[in-house]
Amino acid sequence: MVVGSVKAFGCGALAMLLAWTVGASPAFAQGAQRPPSPAAARPSTPAAPARTGECAALPGGRAPVQKIATLTTGLSPRDLDLVYFSKPLAELTEEDFAEIAALSKRCGAGSDIVPEDKQPAFQQIVRDAQKLRRTALEKVKRQMTDITTLPIARDKLTRLNELSENLNLLEPVLTRGDLKYTATWIAQQMQGVYDGTPKGEATATRPPPAASAQPTAAPAAETPVRNARVRIPGGEED
Numbered sequence: 001m002v003v004g005s006v007k008a009f010g011c012g013a014l015a016m017l018l019a020w021t022v023g024a025s026p027a028f029a030q031g032a033q034r035p036p037s038p039a040a041a042r043p044s045t046p047a048a049p050a051r052t053g054e055c056a057a058l059p060g061g062r063a064p065v066q067k068i069a070t071l072t073t074g075l076s077p078r079d080l081d082l083v084y085f086s087k088p089l090a091e092l093t094e095e096d097f098a099e100i101a102a103l104s105k106r107c108g109a110g111s112d113i114v115p116e117d118k119q120p121a122f123q124q125i126v127r128d129a130q131k132l133r134r135t136a137l138e139k140v141k142r143q144m145t146d147i148t149t150l151p152i153a154r155d156k157l158t159r160l161n162e163l164s165e166n167l168n169l170l171e172p173v174l175t176r177g178d179l180k181y182t183a184t185w186i187a188q189q190m191q192g193v194y195d196g197t198p199k200g201e202a203t204a205t206r207p208p209p210a211a212s213a214q215p216t217a218a219p220a221a222e223t224p225v226r227n228a229r230v231r232i233p234g235g236e237e238d
Contacts, residue, residue, distance in 0.1 A: 054106070062084075065113070077173050078173075078174070092126060101123075157190065
């Protein structure tokens, strides 16, 4: 009797297990299928058609002109290295601005095209940055001219060191190309002083601190030239 009950229970349990398995099979089958990934479900965006003819002149670079046109704090002269219309922003002229505005109007909208209503703001922002850079560059060039006229002596080396020390202060108002050109020029002038001074002569050494009682000659090679301040190469001034 006990054995019969066990057999009956076993058969009943087996029947229930089979019924549950058959009923759950569709759910297992559905769970085994991976849901489509968001990338697969999202339709691909067709690439923008390439510009042809006169419109191919825009952008001619990677300057974010739409963002520049909405700046409220002005453009840093350092960013004048950015290229648009196949020119650094530092070199855009009034003729370029006029042509850019005309092309932008005819060639339609785009992330690299300044809308017609933003053209005046874009042009003024770039002009202001150009003016800041031009003012600073003219001052540097006057210093360079003055230094060039000095004889090979301690005063010339002092002036060169002062200009080198001030390069970091000029970083916000000059392009990377301007800084690279100036640093290279300083290094060449310093080398000219060392080459033109007899060994052991104190006039070719860095001036001692004001607190020092006696000037001490230092080896010419120990005078640092701050070329390392220029991190990214750029264009050079004539």
